[in-house]
Amino acid sequence: MGKIAIVTDSAANLPEELIKEYGITVVPIYLHWNGEDYRDGVDITPSELYKRLREGKTLPKTSAPSVGDFLHTYLRLAEEADVILSIHLSPSLSAVYETARTAAEMVDTAEIYVVNSQTAAAAQGFVVLEAARAAQRGASVEEIMQRIEYVRSRVQLFAALSTLKYLYFGGRIGLAATLLGSALQLTPILYLRDGVADVWSKPRTWKKAFRELLRIAEQKIDGKRAHVMVMHADVPGDAVRLYNEMKERFDCAEIYITEFTPVMGAHTGPGLLGFVFWCED
Structure with missing residues (x-):
């Protein structure tokens, strides 16, 4: 079994230390505000957001990462990984999952599984975290999928x-x-x-x-x-x-x-x- 890479989106809200410890790749969702685009957690911090919410009259909009964002991520990871598990925000809340699926179909240098976490925020984060832990232990794709379902059904x-x-x-x-x-x-x-x-x-x-x-x-x-x-x-x-x-x-x-x-x-x-x-x- 070759290397298995774990990908998620920024809605997972995982603490930075866990992202680093388990080598999780996070694709940022976008925030659009007054004509400017911000990558979640990259171009704007939480404190900046709340300051602007309190001061401003307009509210931001959000959108999924682009197909290109996911494609770039998958191609980069495929240079070292044979399998990519991409675990995302519930499609009832965002287009992130469908966008990731579209990008995955364009990649033939790695086997990509796009997984619906069926949840959001730190609940999604726990599903991702347990998948990453299983991958780090050397589990197979089937074993990781079983672990995902185990946590997903309980969180x-x-x-x-x-x-x-x-x-x-x-x-x-x-x-x-x-x-x-x-x-x-x-x-x-x-x-x-x-x-x-x-x-x-x-x-x-x-x-x-x-x-x-x-x-x-x-x-x-x-x-x-x-x-x-x-x-x-x-x-x-x-x-x-x-x-x-x-x-x-x-x-x-x-x-x-x-x-x-x-x-x-x-x-x-x-x-x-x-x-x-x-x-x-």
Whole structure:
């Protein structure tokens, strides 16, 4: 078995140290704002994004990497790898997956598998991470695919949002939910279902939302050994608090903090706190 390369897109929100440790290639999604194009996490930082969101009247748009971006990545990796596993954001959320498939069909110097993570953010990140770990152990393509399915079927994402405005304008959640959150000043907790954000519960304050996240974790983890990633958009202090609480309360095989990339933050705005986890059988 030759070398297997692992590729993903920047929506995976993996901590930089894990990307480097496991040799994961990340293709950046694009942010378009006032006539300028920015590569996610390359040309603009999260702090720059939130500063501009607070100051500006226009909202950014996002788009998938181009076919050329993926083609360039695949051809470069094919110089050393025999197989490329390209694992991406749910196609219900973005054109990234389909664009990667189009590029993969143009490459004949390596065997390329384009995989739908069926999720997003750090949940996607965990699917990618476990694939990269399996590849590093010398697993076959079939074994890596089995590992992907194992994690993909178990990983769950929950997040509290201080506003639904950005999700609404980005087309990620219905107008009714947006108006409900605004009218009652709720701090909704969302979860991902089939790659689409939906409302799990509706705490009235940020403090109650924090407690609700821990309650959900208690209920869902239920004493099992868990792999956990705390994620946030411009609330690092709360992320550290949640990290410490979860590390103390649960049997964590691993636990990390990750910050939303600018593209993900553009859809949620500042003020997101959540966690992703999957449990071993």
